Amino acid sequence: xxxxxxxxxxxxxxxxxxxxxxxxxxxxxxxxxxxxxxxxxxxxxxxxxxxxxxxxxxxxxxxxxxxxxxxxxxxxxxxxxxxxxxxxxxxxxxxxxxxxxxxxxxxxxxxxxxxxxxxxxxxxxxxxxxxxxxxxxxxxxxxxxxxxxxxxxxxxxxxxxxxxxxxxxxxxxxxxxxxxx
Amino acid sequence: xxxxxxxxxxxxxxxxxxxxxxxxxxxxxxxxxxxxxxxxxxxxxxxxxxxxxxxxxxxxxxxxxxxxxxxxxxxxxxxxxxxxxxxxxxxxxxxxxxxxxxxxxxxxxxxxxxxxxxxxxxxxxxxxxxxxxxxxxxxxxxxxxxxxxxxxxxxxxxxxxxxxxxxxxxxxxxxxxxxxxxxxxxxxxxxxxxxxxxxxxxxxxxxxxxxxxxxxxxxxxxxxxxxxxxxxxxxxxxxxxxxxxxxxxxxxxxxxxxxxxxxxxxxxxxxxxxxxxxxxxxxxxxxxxxxxxxxxxxxxxxxxxxxxxxxxxxxxxxxxxxxxxxxxxxxxxxxx
Numbered sequence: 001x002x003x004x005x006x007x008x009x010x011x012x013x014x015x016x017x018x019x020x021x022x023x024x025x026x027x028x029x030x031x032x033x034x035x036x037x038x039x040x041x042x043x044x045x046x047x048x049x050x051x052x053x054x055x056x057x058x059x060x061x062x063x064x065x066x067x068x069x070x071x072x073x074x075x076x077x078x079x080x081x082x083x084x085x086x087x088x089x090x091x092x093x094x095x096x097x098x099x100x101x102x103x104x105x106x107x108x109x110x111x112x113x114x115x116x117x118x119x120x121x122x123x124x125x126x127x128x129x130x131x132x133x134x135x136x137x138x139x140x141x142x143x144x145x146x147x148x149x150x151x152x153x154x155x156x157x158x159x160x161x162x163x164x165x166x167x168x169x170x171x172x173x174x175x176x177x178x179x180x181x
Numbered sequence: 182x183x184x185x186x187x188x189x190x191x192x193x194x195x196x197x198x199x200x201x202x203x204x205x206x207x208x209x210x211x212x213x214x215x216x217x218x219x220x221x222x223x224x225x226x227x228x229x230x231x232x233x234x235x236x237x238x239x240x241x242x243x244x245x246x247x248x249x250x251x252x253x254x255x256x257x258x259x260x261x262x263x264x265x266x267x268x269x270x271x272x273x274x275x276x277x278x279x280x281x282x283x284x285x286x287x288x289x290x291x292x293x294x295x296x297x298x299x300x301x302x303x304x305x306x307x308x309x310x311x312x313x314x315x316x317x318x319x320x321x322x323x324x325x326x327x328x329x330x331x332x333x334x335x336x337x338x339x340x341x342x343x344x345x346x347x348x349x350x351x352x353x354x355x356x357x358x359x360x361x362x363x364x365x366x367x368x369x370x371x372x373x374x375x376x377x378x379x380x381x382x383x384x385x386x387x388x389x390x391x392x393x394x395x396x397x398x399x400x401x402x403x404x405x406x407x408x409x410x411x412x413x414x415x416x417x418x419x420x421x422x423x424x425x426x427x428x429x430x431x432x433x434x435x436x437x438x439x440x441x442x443x444x445x446x447x448x449x450x451x452x453x454x455x456x457x458x459x460x461x462x463x464x465x466x467x468x469x470x471x472x473x474x475x476x477x478x479x480x481x482x483x484x485x486x487x488x489x490x491x492x493x494x495x496x497x498x499x500x501x502x503x504x505x506x507x508x509x510x511x512x513x514x515x516x517x
Contacts, residue, residue: 014199016186016227037187037228040215060216061283073256073285079212080286083187084230128282137281149425150280 020083026051027095033082041085042066042077045092053093053123057152064151065124067131068092074131076150093123096130105175106130106168113164117155125151129165138169182218189230193237193362193401199229200399201364207231207401209252210286212279213295221306222296222315236403237290240264247407251290251359255348256281258289268407270415270434270513274351277419280426290402293349293359293375294394297342297456298428299323299331313339313390321390328492330430333499334455335378340390341492343453344376345428351417352405353458354434354450360404363397369406370395373450376457393456413438413446416512418505429453431502435509437473444468447510451502454489461485461506473514478507 023032026049033048042059045051045068057063059078066077069091096104106129109115116122128151132138137147144165145158153161190196199205204226208214217223231237237252240261247267249258258264259275279287296302301312301322311320323331323341331341349372358369375394377385382392396402415436421427432452438445447468451459467481482503489499511517 013195014188014190014229016188018184018186020187036184038182038184038218060219061212061279064280064282067282070285074282075285076212076282079210079215079283081187081208081211081215081230084208084211084232132281135281146425147281150282 020086022082022086024082024085024087025089027091035082037081037083039082040078041068041070041080041082041090044082045077045090048082051092051094055120055123057120057124062152063121063124064128065121067124067128067151069127069131072131072134074128091127093127096126104130104168105171106133106165109164109168109171110161113160113167115157115160115164116153117157121151121153121155125153125161129161129168132165133169133172138165141166182215183224185218185225186227187230188227189232191231191233191235193234193403194364196229196231196234196401197363197399199227200401202227203398205229207291209234209288209291210254212283212287213291217296219305220303222303231401234401234403242267242409243406245409247409249289249405249407251402251404252288255279255284255287255289255292258348259284267409268351268355268415270354270417270436271348271351271357271407273417274347274419274432274434277417278347289348289405293346293352293372293402294396295344295346296393298345299342301326302342313388314342317388317391325493327494329494330428330453331492331495332378332455333489333491333495333502334459335380335457336455336490336492337379337383337389339383339388340379340456342379342390342456344393344456344458345453346458347417347419347429347432347452349376350432350450350452350458351415351434352407353460354415354436354448355407356448357405357407359402360406361396361400362403363400367403372405372458373460378456381457410436410438414513414515416509418509418512419452420501420505431498431505433502433505433509434458435506435513437510437513439473439514442472442474444471444473444514449506449510451506454498454502464506468510473510473516475507475511478510479503482506 021034055065057065061079206225237250255275265272310322352372379389383389419432434450436448449461464481464485471477
């Protein structure tokens with residue numbers, strides 16, 4: 001499907017393609033697919049890879065429910081073309097729990113703190129919180145609120161979400177220091 | 182979003198050459214152009230991905246400059262030790278922009294090219310109202326509509342939009358230059374001159390609503406160069422309707438060098454009051470030699486804000502910008 005056509009004499013070395021072949025890792029598993037260049041990572045995850053945990057909310061970078069990790073950094077999958085993920089490693093909410101299904105401390109804390117109502121934003125909140133903690137920004141309530149502001153919850157569970165993120169950060173920190181879990 | 186052809190290049194000269202073909206656009210972080218394509222603000226035939234662009238990926242200190250690559254993300258700029266040391270206001274402006282997720286994608290190069298947040302402009306094609314930025318010659322719905330967030334300086338009846346970038350305000354305050362590569366070679370564009378107000382666009386012979394920057398169609402921003410000023414301290418104040426993840430109503434970037442309690446030099450730029458960062462050059466001159474104190478600052482700012490031309494619904498921006506500028510100056514000087 002690659003058109004591989006020279007578009008002008010001055011840019012003849014470039015390969016322009018309407019269809020792009022992309023190889024990437026998602027949750028530790030290798031994927032390779034050929035898609036139209038305009039396909040976003042979000043649409044491909046849901047419709048190409050069958051990973052529907054990543055939700056489509058605003059589709060313009062405003063709500064954060066499509067948050068995934070790309071090479072360990074949280075990003076909006078709706079603002080990312082799949083073509084831009086060539087060779088990258090993506091983690092979705094399906095890849096957050098352990099391989100045996102053991103919940104991640106963030107997931108456990110969300111349950112214990114009742115940090116959700118309708119749940120639509122929760123996959124994005126969980127992935128974002130994992131990154132927020134890893135970045136070192138889950139230090140106190142105001143820092144969590146600032147660094148989690150890219151995840152909107154229209155049920156307004158913010159107090160519970162903030163508490164869950166701080167609690168998970170503490171559990172992860174305790175575990176890293178070899179303390180009692 | 183219509184279909185397009187896609188290619189990657191890390192060679193700025195090759196990117197500039199590709200941009201010679203009409204209908205070609207750059208994608209870096211993608212946080213703006215993907216939304217433009219969804220709304221119909223842009224409909225490129227070809228998208229060139231400049232991830233890893235040569236010369237655009239690092240932050241370093243050259244002889245007399247802090248040099249920040251255009252491909253560095255806003256989070257990486259904001260958390261960079263050298264940026265925090267030498268250009269504190271830029272770090273603060275970057276970290277107060279957008280959200281943590283968006284800042285991991287958005288680059289400093291693309292950020293200054295973001296388009297206005299005017300709600301009449303940011304709607305899906307076909308627009309049910311006039312907008313000269315989207316459809317030349319149709320009029321400006323904001324001129325007599327909901328213009329609470331629009332310009333108080335430099336606007337014309339044809340368009341009253343503001344440039345919403347936070348980092349651009351900091352860069353203008355710091356006298357930064359954008360290093361730009363095109364087929365004609367490399368040149369520098371001062372960030373104070375980079376954007377046009379509507380009045381300036383018309384004076385330059387362009388469409389006041391559509392000509393927004395001095396960049397040509399094949400220009401590629403590669404880096405920003407910020408002069409090092411030992412002893413200068415800076416701060417950013419962003420006033421918004423919620424504490425985080427919101428565009429500014431107004432913002433202010435300030436940098437001061439003090440000699441005891443006297444101001445050796447001061448630089449102030451306002452954001453979201455015009456279609457470019459609005460430097461208060463006269464106020465800066467008045468502050469030279471004065472004590473860094475509320476009264477002197479208010480006197481200097483009073484004249485600057487007196488030149489504002491508010492619209493029907495945004496008169497509040499005059500006092501808000503004045504107060505933001507004062508607070509930024511006091512914060513920069515360590516007094517707030």
